Amino acid sequence: MSDDKFVFRSIGVIHSPHKEISKIPIQPVFCKGIEGTVVLDVEYADGLNDLQGFSHIYLFYYFHRSRKIRLRLKPYLSDQEHGIFATRAPHRPNKLGMSLVRLVRIKDNILHVKDMDILDGTPLLDIKPYIQRFDSKKKTRSGWQDTVSDDAAAVRGLRHFKR
Numbered sequence: 001m002s003d004d005k006f007v008f009r010s011i012g013v014i015h016s017p018h019k020e021i022s023k024i025p026i027q028p029v030f031c032k033g034i035e036g037t038v039v040l041d042v043e044y045a046d047g048l049n050d051l052q053g054f055s056h057i058y059l060f061y062y063f064h065r066s067r068k069i070r071l072r073l074k075p076y077l078s079d080q081e082h083g084i085f086a087t088r089a090p091h092r093p094n095k096l097g098m099s100l101v102r103l104v105r106i107k108d109n110i111l112h113v114k115d116m117d118i119l120d121g122t123p124l125l126d127i128k129p130y131i132q133r134f135d136s137k138k139k140t141r142s143g144w145q146d147t148v149s150d151d152a153a154a155v156r157g158l159r160h161f162k163r
């Protein structure tokens with residue numbers, strides 16, 4: 001059994017208009033144009049050098065308001081149970097969140113972004129640039145997600161449905 005332990009320190013705070021977990025659309029693709037800011041702790045601001053040239057960035061963060069760990073659950077887009085690692089749900093053992101957002105501008109230690117799907121006040125763990133050469137794949141399979149129509153995803157992704 002792996003029992004390595006690591007201590008992560010947040011390196012900043014994510015701010016967004018989302019104040020209620022239950023009302024946040026489930027991915028940036030369903031949050032088109034929603035603005036937010038990432039306030040990086042000043043001591044790390046030098047690390048933002050050259051990031052402004054990237055149109056999209058990954059934000060890694062801690063789902064600090066996720067209470068339960070669930071190894072199987074019904075994610076928002078499905079009425080079937082799936083393993084947590086086959087979903088992006090917050091109830092993960094290490095509560096790691098990841099959002100691909102549009103980078104609008106950087107001013108000092110503050111990043112202005114769009115397509116924000118993260119709760120206001122969420123602790124930031126890391127920032128990485130989206131790099132098309134590395135990250136874009138032409139042929140993919142998306143498992144159970146391939147059985148969900150775009151129309152159903154749009155409705156459920158916005159959380160405009162009741163199970």
Ligand SMILES: C[S@@+](CC[C@H](N)C(=O)[O-])C[C@H]1O[C@@H](n2cnc3c(N)ncnc32)[C@H](O)[C@@H]1O
Pocket residue numbers: 021022023024025026027028062063064065066088089090096097098099100117118119122123
């Ligand atoms: C399905 S998760 C996906 C988030 C991210 N894009 C990912 O793929 O890791 C999105 C949901 O997480 C919840 N959420 C957002 N920020 C959170 C936080 N700080 N703590 C707990 N839950 C959060 C909201 O309910 C939101 O609808």
